[in-house]
Amino acid sequence: MYIQRLRRLLPLIGLLLVLAMITGMSLAQDNPDGYPEPSTVTVAGTVQSLLGCPGDWQPECEATMLTFDAESGLWTATFELPAGSYEYKIAFDGSWTISYGLENQSQAGAPNIPLVVEADGPVTFTYDHARGVVGDSINGEQPRDGEGGGDVAVEMPEAVPLPQIVNIPGTIQPLLGCPGEWQPECEATFLDYDEEGDVFQRTFDVPAGNYEYKVAINGSWAENYGGFADRDGPNIILNVPEDTAITFTYDYRTHWISDNVRHVLATVPGSFNDEIGCAEDWDPACMRTWLQDVDGDGIYIFSTSAIPAGDYEAKVAINRSMDENYGAEGTADGDPIAFSVPEDGTTVNFVYDSREHVMVVSVGGSAFSAANLRELRARWVLADTIAWPHPAEDGLTYALLYSPNASMQMSVFGLSGDYEAIPLTVDDSGLPSAVLEKFPHLEGQTALKLNADDVERVPEILRG
Known part of the structure; x- marks a missing residue:
């Protein structure tokens, strides 16, 4: 069962879209890692801000999505890149739930693929889903399971270099020995590298209070990470109810910063x-x-x-x-x-x-038996229509779930709490032309419809 957070293009609030599998239904898993055919494939990495995306490492950005070529069976696209050194991965379906990195590794935290462009010019990226193989016109194909690479032989450097400095600048710094706030160069708040664990970590005695902080790399703001490990992302809110020792831990591969106030270690x-x-x-x-x-x-x-x-x-x-x-x-x-x-x-x-x-x-395959509520999104585009960014599957039923008392929760076992389901039907004619004219990036998405009686219940649901 998969639960999705609706981010509507109409004002109001998000709801949850749930796919419920009919007994006996199994999804096609047609590549070596057991992943089903993606609906989109994106080149996500440090090339994106140069190619029309609002930032880097954005798997949902359409400007760097590949196009499927039915004749060759490959996902492919060519982009003009200036000379420089870059890193990237291939991401499925607009999220990081499934991605491929260096040597076609797909586990969480897999190294990025380095890309050195010697001169301004076109670079072609490819992804072969049948083999689970990523390639580009500079490196050739990434080797898989010890096999050799593609037509271009290169020696792969370390994809994710170990930072020299990891700091936690923010409003917390003056209390920890820094002369001021938001100082990425202040040594008093540098984290220590744990070689055995391959992470950065340090414990500080923090007084009670409300704070904000981020992660800054190598003593400057040139590379920094905020909430949800997003580069240049929002500040992280840290509310400390009483004086306590707080351990901050940073993974330089996933860029996630954890503290034992907001998270479980x-x-x-x-x-x-x-x-x-x-x-x-x-x-x-x-x-x-x-x-x-x-x-x-x-x-x-x-x-x-x-x-x-x-x-x-x-x-x-x-x-x-x-x-x-x-x-x-x-x-x-x-x-x-x-x-x-x-x-x-x-x-x-x-x-x-x-x-x-x-x-x-x-x-084997993917561990995501439950949904990623942050990254897998549907959009409510008309009073009776929801745009779903995945192909409709035979044998699946679709429903819109809501909880009047906000008790619905997701776990590794599925849903719990009090909730009600509104059935949705697939509209084979697709999204209306008026919607696509206003939101052309929704082209090709599945149209899920509410019946007339259920549309009348929407105001009640939203108030609940």
Whole structure:
């Protein structure tokens, strides 16, 4: 079951769109990683702001989306780029839920693909979904599973360089030894690099108060990250109810900054830990298994393809200690969760619901059994019409869900709480021409219709 947050083009508030699978229905998974055919494919990276996007690393930006060529079976596009050094990934369906990086790695935090353009000129990007292979006219195809690359042989540099400095400038700085606020160069608030965990981290004693901060890289504002790990994003709000020690942790690959006031610090101790670089197995302090909630929905995720084939066990640990840990079915101090990796290189995803304390281990393909409410969006374009940015699937039913008492919640097991469903039907004629004239970027999206009686209920739903 998938739940989507509606961001309407009409004023009012967002609602939730839910796809409910009919029993026996299975989605096509037609590439080596088990991912279904995407509806859009985007080149997302540091090239985007030069190609008409409002910023970089924006998987939803249409200016850098590839076009599907039915004859070749490839997604492809050519862009004019100035000389320079860039990084990029390929992202599906306007979000980071599924993406491919260096050497066609698709796990969360996979390295970016470096792109060095020697002279101004065209660069062609391609994506072959049948093989799960990304390519460009400078690097050639990215190698997969130890295979060689494409026609152009290049030596790949480190895709995500280790920052020299990671700082947390903001209104908190004067209390931590800086001469003023918002000073990315102030050493008093630099984070320390944890080599074993491969993250930046530091603990500060913070007085009670309301603060704002961001992450600044290498002592300046040239590269900075705010809420939801967005480059140049909004300030992060930090409300501290009482004097406390706060640990700030930053992942330089995903650009996510965590603090233990707003987030749970959760890791995955298990019998596989030493295989992925931890000092020993069952090590709750090893940050290489750090579970991250980049989109802020309470679902924490860690993905890796470094676990060799074999049988393993794992649990969730809180605050880098086994003093608080959860096993099978979310039981405190419960039995370990068993899982098997069929072959080397298989992606294993650990998905932890911080509300239920339940962790699901998914081997192969994508771990997103629940929706990403921040990135997967529908749009309410007419009183009776919702634009859905994915092709309609045979065997699926569609519904608009709402909760009069705001008790509806999403977990790794699906929906809970009180909610009601309004059926939606697929309009095979597509979105009306008037809508497409006003919003041409919605071309090709699925039109979902409410019936006349349910349209009359909309004011009641919105008031609720």
